[in-house]
Amino acid sequence: MVSRPHGGRLVRRTVSDNTRERIVGEQHEYPAVTIDRGTAIDLENIAHGVYSPLDGFLTGEDYESVLDHMRLSDDTPWTIPVLLDADEPGFVEGDAILLFHAGTPVARMHVEDIYRYDKRHLALKVFGTDDPEHPGVMKVHSMNDYLVGGEIELLNEIPNEFGRYTLRPVETRVLFRERGWDTVVAFQTRNVPHTGHEYVQKAALTFVDGLFINPVLGKKKPGDYRDEVIIKAYEVLFEHYYPKDAATLATVRYEMRYAGPREAIHHAIMRKNFGCTHFIVGRDHAGVGDYYGPYDAWKIFDEFPDLGITPMFIREAFYCRKCAGMVNAKICPHGGEHHEKISGTRLRRMITGGIQPPEHLMRPEVFEVISSFEKPFVE
Template sequence: MVSKPHGGKLVRRIAAPKTRERIIGEQREYPKAEVDHGRAIDLENIAHGIYSPLKGFLTSDDFQSVLDHMRLSDDTPWTIPIVLDVEKPEFEEGDAILLYYDDLPIARMHVEEIYTYDKKEFAQKVFKTTDPNHPGVAKVYGMGKYLVGGEIELLNELPNPFAKYTLRPVETRVLFKERGWKTIVAFQTRNVPHMGHEYVQKAALTFVDGLFINPVLGKKKRGDYRDEVIIKAYEVLFKHYYPRDAATLATVRYEMRYAGPREAIHHAIMRKNFGATHFIVGRDHAGVGDYYGPYEAWDLFDEFPDLGITPMFIREAFYCKRCGGMVNAKICPHSEEFHVRISGTKLRKMIMSGEKPPEYMMRPEVYEVIRSFENPFVE
């Protein structure tokens, strides 16, 4: 059975056509606030129910409850604060305002609350560090002085060069139902697939009806693969190595927080809203640097028996020369001298230097896709 949306109901916060037309026509009469690209994406994810049960940005009660207890004030599991920050509000509580990104009115917001917050507390509780070298912490330290809470209505979406690959929760739920999938495992990725990824995905698929590959598109770090490279690589992998009736690919736009274990829970909630019943939790899931332990995210799931989606903990895969294939530590009896670890960093270095990875590390078709791009990496 496709999972119920988080909180019980799939949120939809999109202005009706006539309402949108009226608001756009009256836009000069509204107070306004500018949002960055990440907040514009958050608005889309709220509006389409990817962040269900949120109907807008968090008010102070929910914000503090998320920091302290990893739950909304009504006790619904929620681990990442979805907030709107401003340096100096030019509006008041009770106002309806328009949120703009790059001169485009993205949403109308009903301002319920304007409140202050402690940035160090935010950083420490969400990221487990106040180190400004952590990208998530640095983002928090650069936020405005105030947070604004309240419900939103989406007016416009950002230009989407990958609309062909974009499916919303209301669409994936129909797709899964049409395919007769009752159990669906979701896999989040922001990399091109190597053999380790394929092993983990197919190991999970063995136990469920369908596999939902859900690459994250959006802002990435220097050296990461470009969005179009990731999509093309998965396309060719699906064409040659995945059963058509048991796997599907759709993208989601989302700004990574690099919050490790907390973000792993958040990613699971997002996929629950898409309709997944299971979620693959990776090694060092949503981590960065050495701020989190390699399997720390696995432990946090024990604190959420009411999450409503089943985590799948599949250990990191490696190639064993004695076994002659991809294995993991649970099923391989051989010593480390026979193991070849498949590191994304190592693969990138090989590709950058023009070296073709061995087939036990990466499918040759995937390598050819990467090589077909003049510059496959973010600069």
């Protein structure tokens, strides 16, 4: 049976067409706050239950509890604070406000709490560092000085060019039931697939009924693969190498925090809400640079025996010339001189130079897809 939503209920914070038209028609009567794209995406994830049990942005009580205990104030596991920051507000607690993105009202918010916060404390708790070179820390220090907590109602979604690949938790749960999948393992990715990814995914699939490949679409670092390249690469991989009755592909919009261990828990919670029972946790999951140890994201799951989704720790794959296949350190008896590790940096360098990677590192069909794009990487 697919997993229960985190916190016991799948949140839906959308409104009817009539309510939307009425609120938008009265928009000039509400105080307005402009939000960035990442916050607008967080809004959608709240409204469609990806962040269940959150009904809105964190109030001060929940904010402090998440920072200090990695749990909401009701003791539900939660590791990443989902926040709305604002300039000195022209509204008070109890007001309803409208949130705008790119000139469009995207949500109405019922203000429950307005509070100040310490940016350095936030960065240290969530990222384990206050180094301004860390992309998450950099984002925190660019935030406004006030946080606003309260429930939201989604009015409009921001444009989604990959809408046909987007499934909400209510939809994936139906899909999994229709396919008869009682156990489902999720794999999050922000890269095109190489044979190491394929090995890990299929190794996990041997233990469950279904595999849910869930690429993250959204803001990425320079050098990352573009969203459309990732999708097309997985399409061709699914066409030729995946069992159609045991694997499915759907995207989620999400702005990476690069918070390492804490974000690994957050990613697991998101897939639990999609209905997954298992989650593949990668080496240095959600990491960046050298801020986290390679297996810190595995260790943190020991602190959450009540998480409600089973982490799967599958060791990093490499190609062994003696074994003549993809293996990992647990199953391969041969020395390092026989091993060829898969380096994302090396693969990018080869692709940029127009060199096709060896077939044991990347499927030829995947390379052909990448090569069909004039600019496959974020600049």
